[in-house]
Amino acid sequence: MEEAATGGRGTVTPFASMFPASEAQKAAKRVEEKIGEKQKELDSIKEFVTENTNLINLVSRLPDELNHDIMVPFGKAAFFPGRLIHTNEFMVLLGDGYYAERTAKQTVEILTRRGKTLDSQVESLMANMKDLKAEASFFDVTASEAAEGLVEIREDYVEEKFREKHSKSDDKNNDKKVEFEDDEYARIMSRLDELEKEELEAEAEEVDAKDDVESDVEQPDAAENNDESDTDEQTDAAENNDESETDEQSDAAESNSESHDNTQPQATLSIKEPLLQKTAGALSNKYLPQQNITDTSNVLMQTPKSGFDSSKAFTGSIAESADTVSTNSRQQAVTSSQVITGSIVERADIPKNSQQAAISSQASKPAFDSSKAFTGSIVERTYNLPTSGQDAFSSQSSSSQPSKPLSRFKMRRS
């Protein structure tokens, strides 16, 4: 590949070196061949369609008379003069060697249904061919462009410069923000500690009765924070630190809702583990793309975080990213989002975040349309919370603890 530096950064690559004209032409030819194949397929299907319509006409006409004089085929090479009798009785192949005796009307119905299937096949083939044609034209254009000697200029986007400028211009603003957040963090942390203690006690009581994971799920606190997601993390994270994380997370979310201090008892969630595990597994690889979307929401939070020890900072960031969930919660049937709505009230700096969250939640929605209403709500939550957790963690580790493995969550999930 030929590269010419322009001012120290960026590259100029002739199109021809990346996509040699001959290669592009070859590719175009291959696509043309594919189109030819599809055309043949389409022709045969169209033949079927015409055959089918002819047959429909024939079948609907046959009962008009009591009998028709025909040459009855006897093998492939011989005929007997004969006639059709019982002109309103047809044997129609249903498939797999099963035949049904139908009247002319019923047969016509069957044949029209077959015709519809054929039509849909034709349609899909047409769409396929359209795609292929677009591809072929793209290859052709590429070939001609390469032949013309077009070059591609690629210049890396340098983010640091932008950041410097940004921080300089927004100095005051930033300071204020940091102050504000610091203050808030202190508040959150104190509340966190309190709640953690409370919860540990409560947990200790409940652990007696039930086994570890289930108790976590059924804890009112946890349930309140719609801990499908938390349980998810638990199942993923197997044993150790997940409990503390769950607690911290729920605490964090709760501390956001200080103003709404009422801790409404929610219906306890007794979801079976395997199900969660499954959904978590299914989702795990979809977290990654999401990260990009929610990442920006966590950039802001990096500064205050670095002051705390890692676990605190982590929960803090989760509390922040609970905003992400908040917008989501509107779309969900589960009422447990009460805590989170609190966070909306409190935060002045979230509009941007929530917007992004809205985007992300929208993005996540269609993927899970197929899941049932109940699991749907679970899924949505699991979708966002762990993501933000992951985000928070990765941003945290990059800012204050670069030595930690970046994708602990990912590792655990896989």
Next chain:
Amino acid sequence: MGSYIQEKIHKFEQFVDGHLKPQLVRVIAERDKVFEQQKIFSDLRMNIENLEKNSVTNLRTMVNLGSEVYMQADVPDTQRIFVDVGLGFHVEFTWTEALSFIALREEKIAGEIEEYTRLISSIKARIKLVCEGIRELLQLPAEKSLPQRVF
């Protein structure tokens, strides 16, 4: 010299791949068609013999209208049968006439098949020959063991 040999080999290979092999495929397909004809006529002969044996005078059968939709058909008189004699002509025969015609037809078909088989083996032989030529050009040792096998 080397380039000359290379060129020659290339020519030979092109002859085999571009001419002989497609020809072989075509001829085999044609022979398969004739095989099919043979089967049709032997079936017909067996059917007619069956009718004779059971002395069937009228017949009920199902006619395929297309797309595997069938309707009942009645043949009041099975004595007269119309047999395809080729080129789209059908001749009205009695059973014995039909059987003698079918015998002639089968004979002809057998001859055709034999012809095709001979053609196929000759094409195969030519392919073999050219391959041997290539081998000779490359001066590979295999040629020494092969002469006994040459046709």
